[in-house]
Amino acid sequence: MKLTQWLESRLARTPLPWTVGEVRIYPGYLLIHREDAPEDCRLRHLSGWEAFLDLVRFDAAGRFRPLRGAPGLQKGWRRGPLSIAELFSDLRVLYPEAVALLAAWEGKRLAPTPFSDTARRQTGLYEVTQRLPREELPALVKKVCVRGCLRHPLWHLPEPRPDNQERLTLLCPEACHYFLHQARARAAVKRAA
């Protein structure tokens, strides 16, 4: 099944409200920040990929957002009505691969990669992540992933498994580069100590 069809049928069997990270999808499809009201006439209609990409890549203060899963998406905009294909590509910009990863997860095709494997693959500047003491990992995951990101780090947290078909969970099957960057800093401090 094509991913757009999968998304359409997944939405159809998901009870409202449809929330993905910090956005809410309304039937039809309308996409807004989950803290905005769809009837609010002050919402800025965003058209064009460049304006939408800018909205996603910068916070309200104009700072660059390197991690799309981090809370801090700007409010006050609307996209739609959108076709299912347009909705799919908007979600792709907001939360890259979120739909594809959820489809793979629910289709039992997604195998999370343990941190030790990710670290072992690194060369160059990130090779030092291999030396991050194992006992340091939970605290780092808590700080970076649990508090700082809306994705569910499947590669680290076994529970609760996001198998709730009523939610559109953002999944993370492998430590991202942002996490590796933090792990590298932590490992370097440990090494120097």
Next chain:
Amino acid sequence: MRSSSSRRALVLAGHGSMFGPESALPIYQHAASLRKTGMFAAVYECFWKEEPSYRNVLYEVEEECVYLVPDFLSHGYFTREVLPREFGLSGPITRWRSSEIRYCEPPGRHPRMADAIVEQALRALGERNCRDVTLLLVAHGTDRNENSAQTAWEQAERIRRTGRFVECGVAFLEQEPSISGWRDLVSSRDLVVVPFFLSEGKHSYTDIPRMMGLARHPRDPEFRNPQTTEGGRRVYYAGSAGMAPTLDQVILAQVEAFDEAHSMA
């Protein structure tokens, strides 16, 4: 066999940055313009340091034939080591589930890249005739991979052979010959500097002008071409090579080159 466009996907793999938006920008632009051509059923962008990651992007790819183009200029550490490793490539052609990944060379390596570099140089020169001007290509360079610098040398040689400029040289930020020694590297009075980078950013806006001792960098509101340095030498400073408007065509040329090299045309 050449696949029909409905079965072909293009994956552009860029570097990206955790610290600023500019690094990924040309990749988004190239993807947007290549989507418009209709030559591919889908065009995906992915990044080493941003999302979507190299590791996750393939979950989204639904086409049978996937051209993976590293949106890089140098053919070095990233294109020869990092990308193949992260995508799990086993050679120029790799099977991934029901798809075939065709690993192309980066646009920076294609002969048409020389035209893109010249395009950037001519834009900086404006009306100025280029016949007695040296084109100086400034690349990053690294001791980690000796092939990294090779790409810049190859392009400089192509430009030199055209005879359009009095000379065409190469200098680096992190290896010899260093850009800080440009006065000894360039013998003509006037030169046009083209940063051999995919995007604008710290290297093109700050590092190269600083190492050259230029009074103004391109973001300075007072920046004008040319800048006259001591001894009356005039420096024209161009936009990064990867920002040339024709770069999307160079990417396409690399896809075609892959098909030709692997008898798929």
